[in-house]
Amino acid sequence: MKRPSTLTAYAFLYLVFLYLPVLFLPLFSFNSGTIVAFPIKGWTLDWYRKLGEQDTLIQALWNSLGVGTVVAILSTAMGLFAARAFVRYRFRGQRAAEGLVMLPLVIPGIIVASSMLVLFLFLGLKPSLLTVVLGHTFLALPFSVSILKSAFDDFDASLEEASYDLGVGVFETFRRVTLPVVSPGIIASMLVTFTVSFDEFVLAFFLSGNQPTLPVYIWSQIRFPAKLPNVLALGSILLLTSVLLLVLAEYFRRRSSASEVR
Amino acid sequence: MIFRSEASRGYTLSAPATAYVGFLVAAPLLILIAYSFWTQTYVTLDKTPTLKNYSDALADPLVRHLMLRSIWIAGAVTVVTVALAYPIAYFIAMKARKKTIWLLLITIPFWSSYLLRVFAWKLILGFNGVMNSALMMLGLIDEPLDFLLYNEFAVVLTLAHAWAPFAILPIYVSLQKIDPSLLEAATDLGNSPLQRFMRVTLPLTIPGIIAACLIIFIPTVGDYVTPALVGGSDGKMIANLIQVQFGAANNWPLGATLSLIAMLSVGFVAIVFVITATQLGRRIR
Numbered sequence: 035m036k037r038p039s040t041l042t043a044y045a046f047l048y049l050v051f052l053y054l055p056v057l058f059l060p061l062f063s064f065n066s067g068t069i070v071a072f073p074i075k076g077w078t079l080d081w082y083r084k085l086g087e088q089d090t091l092i093q094a095l096w097n098s099l100g101v102g103t104v105v106a107i108l109s110t111a112m113g114l115f116a117a118r119a120f121v122r123y124r125f126r127g128q129r130a131a132e133g134l135v136m137l138p139l140v141i142p143g144i145i146v147a148s149s150m151l152v153l154f155l156f157l158g159l160k161p162s163l164l165t166v167v168l169g170h171t172f173l174a175l176p177f178s179v180s181i182l183k184s185a186f187d188d189f190d191a192s193l194e195e196a197s198y199d200l201g202v203g204v205f206e207t208f209r210r211v212t213l214p215v216v217s218p219g220i221i222a223s224m225l226v227t228f229t230v231s232f233d234e235f236v237l238a239f240f241l242s243g244n245q246p247t248l249p250v251y252i253w254s255q256i257r258f259p260a261k262l263p264n265v266l267a268l269g270s271i272l273l274l275t276s277v278l279l280l281v282l283a284e285y286f287r288r289r290s291s292a293s294e295v296r
Numbered sequence: 297m298i299f300r301s302e303a304s305r306g307y308t309l310s311a312p313a314t315a316y317v318g319f320l321v322a323a324p325l326l327i328l329i330a331y332s333f334w335t336q337t338y339v340t341l342d343k344t345p346t347l348k349n350y351s352d353a354l355a356d357p358l359v360r361h362l363m364l365r366s367i368w369i370a371g372a373v374t375v376v377t378v379a380l381a382y383p384i385a386y387f388i389a390m391k392a393r394k395k396t397i398w399l400l401l402i403t404i405p406f407w408s409s410y411l412l413r414v415f416a417w418k419l420i421l422g423f424n425g426v427m428n429s430a431l432m433m434l435g436l437i438d439e440p441l442d443f444l445l446y447n448e449f450a451v452v453l454t455l456a457h458a459w460a461p462f463a464i465l466p467i468y469v470s471l472q473k474i475d476p477s478l479l480e481a482a483t484d485l486g487n488s489p490l491q492r493f494m495r496v497t498l499p500l501t502i503p504g505i506i507a508a509c510l511i512i513f514i515p516t517v518g519d520y521v522t523p524a525l526v527g528g529s530d531g532k533m534i535a536n537l538i539q540v541q542f543g544a545a546n547n548w549p550l551g552a553t554l555s556l557i558a559m560l561s562v563g564f565v566a567i568v569f570v571i572t573a574t575q576l577g578r579r580i581r
Contacts, residue, residue, distance in 0.1 A: 045387045045398075048380070052405050052460060055416045058426055062419070070419045071429035116313035123306030131314045137321055140511065142518020142562065144535035145555050148542050149324030152552065156327050172320045175313055233409035236520050240542070249411050256415060256525070269415065273408045280407040284400065 059273060063266035070262060081267035091268065094251035098232055101163055101247060105170040105231040106224040112171075113178030113223055114216075120179070121186035136176045146173070147240035154241065161243030169237040174227035181226060181287060185219025218289040225283035229276050248272065331552035341549075349553035359537065359554065366533040366558070367565055369448055369523075370516035373455040374509050380456060381463035381508070386497075388464070389471035399468070406461040411521055417454040418525050421445040446528025454522050455512075463508040470504025471497070502577035509573070510566055517562045534558050 058070075063082070067075035085091060119125075120132055138146070146169070154165045193215065197207040213220075235249040242250055252268065255261040333345040353359045388398045405413070420426045421444040428440035444450065474497065482492040520535040527533065534554065541551030 041383060041387050041391060044383055045392070048384050048460075049401060051457065052402070055420055055457060056405050056408055056413060058420060059412060059416050062426075069424060070422075071424050071426060072433050073429075112313040112316060115309040119306045119309035123302045123309070125303035125306035128306065131310050134321075135310075135313050135317050137317060140514050141321070142515050142535070142558070144518040144520050144538050145559055146324075148538055148551055148555050149328045150320065151542060152327050152331060152548065153320075153324040168320075172317060175317060179313065229407060233407075233411070235409070235411040249409060252411060252415075265415070269409075269412045273412060276408050277404060280404070 060270040081263040098248040102228040102231040106228040109174040117182035143236040165241040170231040178223040218286040222287040385467035450526040466507040467504040
């Protein structure tokens, strides 16, 4: 049996191809030399220490955190209702509606970015964090809808019916029965949509005006070789944050599938 | 119950999401179309409808060149990514014991910032970069290789890395759907593993392959970051030119026209591709 073993070897090589490039960022962020090349001169934490001294970076970080939080709330709220509608009810045009909500995933970024810039200025909205929030919510919506759809897939409708039969109203049932059961899905959706916004560059580049988010700030630093070590340190922290947030999201998503009531 | 029918409840609950996406797809598109018929000289916008932007753009050799190159690079990226990804999808669906762990491993790097991943490739492929310095340290080369960065190769390699999960997942799903009894039947009828793959497995995964190709091809044509960071002047694509119109050149009507031309070209190529691939899938069977 030679074929399975070559395939397995290929699979492991592929993993190296996927992970190695990304891992060079943290590796060289500890390099005391300023040139990103082997051999590594020595090990240092200086680049990380210097991050805290940069005011524009801290401001960009706050911008990104704020935008990400609002985007997570908005897209998860809209996604929650839409996912429930798609899973629970059957209506004419449902497939078209589900397709429409997934559309932001496939439109090329430059077209979304340029057309939104034109729209917002047409409506009298100057590029700012507000327009970034509006754009990112659009991009994040497909993620929250698909995560919450699988959360509702595993939700037993008879729980709600039992609640209605006991004379509990619609909103009270939603708050006391539906929400607690799908809450792991809600948390997973908020974490994922936050990360989508936190990492997004092209839309923010077009729409942020003079209020840069963190990726836009990084973009402005990449051009200067002297700033390279700082970008590496900052980038490594961002990589770690994204991965941690998504592992957490995956944990909650699994819990939402496991919490099916029999 | 507040709403009488199931349908009206469905409409009401899904309305915020569909209205939001619908508005942000349709409204910018309409304004973009309007802009493409206007003209701009310095700061004054002339709203007399004209086809001048279209004739200018289509007559401009640079636009044609960048558009064709964008489609060619996106096509190359699609072929390379799907070809590299298919064996992985096959491995996870058919051979791997811990499927969920493998799927998670494949998707984790995708969740790191796209900008940072492209930036990492710039550092790796650079003239004084990671790859050249490592090869020189190992004594494999005497002087740095200069063909690694700032060309089409760098763009294709970077994007094949960036899109990997988008190619693996749809193909994995279509492999997962194959009824094992079909494979057994093929073996029982005397097919070799290769014949079985060509006659049963591959044709049945054509929908997954088509999905993977579209998911990669469409955003790649309009990619801005990768050509800007690792493309150099030989790897520039249409998105870079569009950005210039909305930025430094400050010619929004031309930018809008280019966006629309790009969108129409992508749509056209995608439709032709889907039709040919479906036909081809039928013929294999």
